[in-house]
Amino acid sequence: MNRLLTWWQGLFRPAAIPDRLAPLVSEDGTVNSRICGLRDAVRSGWFNQASGELVSGFAITAADVVLDVGCGAGAATLFAARCGAEVIFSDMDADKINQLHQRIRAETRVKATPLVGDTNPLPLPDGHASRVIAMEMLEHVDDPAQVLAELVRVAKPGALLLLTVPDATGEYIQQQLAPASHFQKPNHIHIFTREQFASLVIDAGLVIENRQYYSFYWAMWMCLYWASSPAGEGATLDQIREPYPPLLNEWANTWHQLMQIPEGDKVIEKLNDLMPKSQIIIARKPCLTDYS
Numbered sequence: 001m002n003r004l005l006t007w008w009q010g011l012f013r014p015a016a017i018p019d020r021l022a023p024l025v026s027e028d029g030t031v032n033s034r035i036c037g038l039r040d041a042v043r044s045g046w047f048n049q050a051s052g053e054l055v056s057g058f059a060i061t062a063a064d065v066v067l068d069v070g071c072g073a074g075a076a077t078l079f080a081a082r083c084g085a086e087v088i089f090s091d092m093d094a095d096k097i098n099q100l101h102q103r104i105r106a107e108t109r110v111k112a113t114p115l116v117g118d119t120n121p122l123p124l125p126d127g128h129a130s131r132v133i134a135m136e137m138l139e140h141v142d143d144p145a146q147v148l149a150e151l152v153r154v155a156k157p158g159a160l161l162l163l164t165v166p167d168a169t170g171e172y173i174q175q176q177l178a179p180a181s182h183f184q185k186p187n188h189i190h191i192f193t194r195e196q197f198a199s200l201v202i203d204a205g206l207v208i209e210n211r212q213y214y215s216f217y218w219a220m221w222m223c224l225y226w227a228s229s230p231a232g233e234g235a236t237l238d239q240i241r242e243p244y245p246p247l248l249n250e251w252a253n254t255w256h257q258l259m260q261i262p263e264g265d266k267v268i269e270k271l272n273d274l275m276p277k278s279q280i281i282i283a284r285k286p287c288l289t290d291y292s
Helices: 003-012 033-043 075-082 094-107 144-154 168-175 194-203 216-228 246-260 264-274
Strands: 053-055 065-069 086-091 112-116 129-135 155-166 207-214 278-284
Touching: 033 216, 033 246, 033 264, 053 075, 065 075, 065 144, 075 086, 075 094, 075 129, 086 094, 094 112, 129 144, 144 155, 144 194, 155 168, 155 194, 168 216, 194 207, 194 278, 207 264, 216 246, 216 264, 246 264
Parallel strands: 065 086, 065 129, 086 112, 129 155
Antiparallel strands: 155 278, 207 278
16 A cells, blocks of 8 residues: 555554554643543454454454455454464555564464555465454545455455455545645545445345444544645645644543543544445355355
8 A cells, every 4th residue: 555545544543553652641731642541442342352252243253364455564463363263364455564574473362465556467366364343545546346246255255254445524625625636546536425325235245244423523524634734735735744634632621521431422423424434344254054
């Protein structure tokens, strides 16, 4: 992946766990946007080490072969490795792949296969992986159906696939706020409505097992970024770095407070349904017995 796409996944992929967590609240009272987003992710069902679920409904065991395409910083791969699974991880960024491979070897004893390149095609045999992860990448590729077909090819019958793309509601709002380059190559060249995303998955021959909607927090954070960026219309994603504009710090603080109150979970659930950052589909590749 190019640097811009890798940054985007690093910030908004719920699997972007940093090596060492910075404090949530700094000495001057500023709430860390990334750590706030990570805590929001955990509350939403991500990274459940006790159950082995990367996200609710997507459990990983030591018996699995896990393929993570467009892996970015690779925390989904690391989660799978820590569950004892064999891991295969791919990305266009060779440096990130090398760093991830070194970390897996240092922390675990699982079989790990690094791949540098895209998914067209994958150098894997048919029916190889029992778990396939493709998060926040289908919106970037020229032919999402072709890429998804390749993921289905390398998945075993009965395999589960975890697929996420940005939700259309937030994307349409950002189209009115972001510079045009944000919706051009190599960034988001497709916007999927919930119906279109489901149709893409079903047309690939998969059975939808679970649908979820995640992170109003990040969807609103991004809208506020475009509004508060000093670069205005010329702002780009690779300019996003700490210290963030005060408006974003205030938003993180507001969300942090919301997570503390008794009714916060109910409010967060409704807002996630209204304008999530990402829509999630967990799908299953049918077995022959499903057709008998």
